[in-house]
Amino acid sequence: MLKQSIGIGMLLMAGHAFSAEIIVTTTEDVVKDDKECSLREAIEYINNGMPEAGYNGCGGKDAYASISLKKNEVYKLTKKIDIKAELNLKTAYDSNVNEDVVLGLNNAVIEMTGKDQIFNINDGEKELLAINFKEISFKGCKQDQCADKGGIIFNNEKLTLENVKFEDGYARLGGAIYNVGFSEDGAAVASRLYIRTTIFQNNKAVDGGAIYSEAPAYEIYTSLFKNNESTSGRAIVYNQNGLADISKLVFSNPQNIIANSTFFKNKGFAVNLRDGLALNNITVLKNSGGIELNSTSEHAYLANSVVIGNALSGTAQDCKVVNSGTDQSVFYNNLVAASCPVGPAANLNDVWSGTSLIAGEDEGSCKTLTEDRNALFCPFTTANNAFIGYLRPRILLDYETIFSSPILNKGKTTADGNEHHVYCESSDQRGKNRNLDDVWCDRGAIEIVVPVSMPRLGKDIRTGEVAKFNILDALGDSDLIPKEECTKVMGMANPTGEPWQDGCPIIVQSTESKGKFTLNLNGDFEYTPNGNWHGADIFELRVVTSSTRFNTSAKNYLAAEVRIFQEPNNEMESKTVKTSGGALGWASIFALLGLVGFRRFKK
Structure with a gap:
């Protein structure tokens, strides 16, 4: 009894503590004297100074100004x-x-x-x-x-x-x-x-x-x-x-900023750039307009960004100068289209002259490097279990080095004496850290992330089944190298004597090989056992991606441990568990279920 009383007491104390937050208990928009608390009543209660008596079912003596939905x-x-x-x-x-x-x-x-x-x-x-x-x-x-x-x-x-x-x-x-x-x-x-x-x-x-x-x-x-x-x-x-107070127009530490953000498929220009505003590491694509420029004091800037492919009815509108001849907006280290000013060469802007922008539809799956060899971005997509979508820059096959990209490694983290230098943001739109440990980072809202390895992969299968899974999510922001490029990238033929597969995969066995596999550019990995063996086939899978191919060391691949476990179909019927034939048996089962329910409640 003592333990039970303590447990109940603790629950009551917890309930009392949480009651300090104002809990909205109805989804309806009502104001009446009852025990239900609506959103309108909760806010009116706070507006009125949160009286100790509460208001129409909201709040009370220990309430504080936090509303929970x-x-x-x-x-x-x-x-x-x-x-x-x-x-x-x-x-x-x-x-x-x-x-x-x-x-x-x-x-x-x-x-x-x-x-x-x-x-x-x-x-x-x-x-x-x-x-x-x-x-x-x-x-x-x-x-x-x-x-x-x-x-x-x-x-x-x-x-x-x-x-x-x-x-x-x-x-x-x-x-x-x-x-x-x-x-x-x-x-x-x-x-x-x-x-x-x-x-x-x-x-x-x-x-x-x-x-x-x-x-x-x-x-x-x-x-x-x-x-x-x-x-x-x-x-x-x-x-x-714009802002007229020069004390608020601090170039190196802006108080007003849009950064690490994406503007996509809007009707209208993304932003009108006025004095006192900074735009840094933004991606502006496929809107009917890009950036409107209207600065009079050289205290408004666009930096480390991508502004291309914005047009109305086929007419390019990546930039629009509101007051031609007097605008003093600063452009520093951007990828822009021909309709945008670029400033002095020291400002490091690049003008994009291409025509292939997105590898596929505007939204959805990305074409492989074989299906589209030229597009700068993958379609807009929202990753599984993510809140905000984005446009991922691609690393194309015709890039001789990673610096061949007009987006990757174009943001400089050192000023080199340039008065208009603007540092890249420390992380990207997804919260991924930018490469500030060296001198380069990427233009736009997204920083290309290359993992050092892949997580463990594998599948449990029954006899006669084929193990199937996809490895694309494990590659970071990269694509698999097409099989036609493998001899060039690897500098050799496939050591197995077989033709290369997509991704230039090489297998390093930990156990004796017990099956064969296939891999395609969409990341689909398929493993077929070579018999009805029982146990595990464990091996390391090495694949080459659009980013790892530039590694100067011998490790130009990503590796993952793969475990395929095969067991026979279980057709045995248990003769030892009795689930009927007596009140004691059923009572025991119900008692166990009750304990499980109690433990879940206590969590």
């Missing part, structure tokens, strides 16, 4: 909610510590069912409130227009977004977000946005298809802008003004 649930609103106090809004997960959580994939969804924006964030005071949204997906009203300013959010405070998704927001200015970001009163602080790992998709406005800001007042990192539209043709991230 249930993962994957849809919370519907009929009209906007005003936010006038500091708060956190997030998605809660199950308490099971073994749950495999990928941030962004199980977001709670807030959906506008009426014709309105979702949040109006503004307390009317000069000091900024800190508002934080984490792992929330927003769905706008998808009507023309949800609101005049900000189809989903109007922000005049300090708003932080992390692993958030915005879609279907419609407005005149700012399809997803209208950010004031500007103060005519010197005593007031301009509102700001801090955006990390966020998706803006299918939002629409006249100006600012995704974001409209009265001036650059934001930091946007590791984010994606896809299929948004500015009906005026202006920028998806639109800045009405």
Whole structure:
């Protein structure tokens, strides 16, 4: 009894501790005096100073300004909610510590069912409130227009977004977000946005298809802008003004920046570059426009980026200079098209003159190096168990060295006396570290990552079966070398005397070989046993990729241990387990099941 009392007491204490967070218990948009807490009631409770008595089922004596929503649930609103106090809004997960959580994939969804924006964030005071949204997906009203300013959010405070998704927001200015970001009163602080790992998709406005800001007042990192539209043709991230305060135009440490982010298939220019704004390591592809340039003080720049293949009705629009002859935007170390200025040779920009951009459809699977030998990028894709998709640069067969690529190893980490030098970001859009331990990094949002080895591969099979698995995910950001190139790359014929297979595979046996294999450019590995043996065939698989072929050492391959375990079909029937014939037998089974259930609950 003593142990049971302690257990119950601990549960009660845990429940009391967690009750300090405001839990939304209904998905309906209601305000009434009951035991249910709606999202609207939770925010109104915080706006009103969180009285100890609570409010319509929300909060209480120990509450604090953090609102928790249930993962994957849809919370519907009929009209906007005003936010006038500091708060956190997030998605809660199950308490099971073994749950495999990928941030962004199980977001709670807030959906506008009426014709309105979702949040109006503004307390009317000069000091900024800190508002934080984490792992929330927003769905706008998808009507023309949800609101005049900000189809989903109007922000005049300090708003932080992390692993958030915005879609279907419609407005005149700012399809997803209208950010004031500007103060005519010197005593007031301009509102700001801090955006990390966020998706803006299918939002629409006249100006600012995704974001409209009265001036650059934001930091946007590791984010994606896809299929948004500015009906005026202006920028998806639109800045009405530049910054005039020279103290805020620090070239080496920008306060306002878009970095490690991708703009893909938007209607309109990606960004209009104004004074006070930095664009670094971004990829801008297949939009109807690239970058609008409108700087007057040489304190706006685009660096270490890729801006190509952007056109409207077949006419290239990678860059547009708003005030021809007076623009002073700085371009440093980019891959751009002929419509963009490149500046002095010391600025290291390259002009792309190719025509083959994507190896396949705009989105989906990537063609092999045999099917497409010229395209710079693989199609847009979102990896398994990932939140944000991207465009992977390819390493082509006709590159004589890794430096032949117009993207790879083109970012220099040393200034070499160049006053406009801009360092690459320390990591890429996926959070992968860039190669800052040497002098090179890659242009654009994605850093090509080459693993030093592959994880263990293998399959358990029954007699008569064939082991099949795919190795592409284990290759990092590389492709297998076509078999036609293997003799050239390897400098020799296949040691087995057989013709080379795709990937130039070589097998190093740990046990006596017990089967044969095939490998193709799509990464499909197929192993066929040479008999009905029982046990394991263990060997090392070595393959050559588009990146490892440049290794100067003898190891121009990736290696993985492979284990194929074969056993006969189990057709034996157990004669030792009795599952019927007496109350004691059934009682014992139920007791064991009960213990299993108890142990799962305790986890």
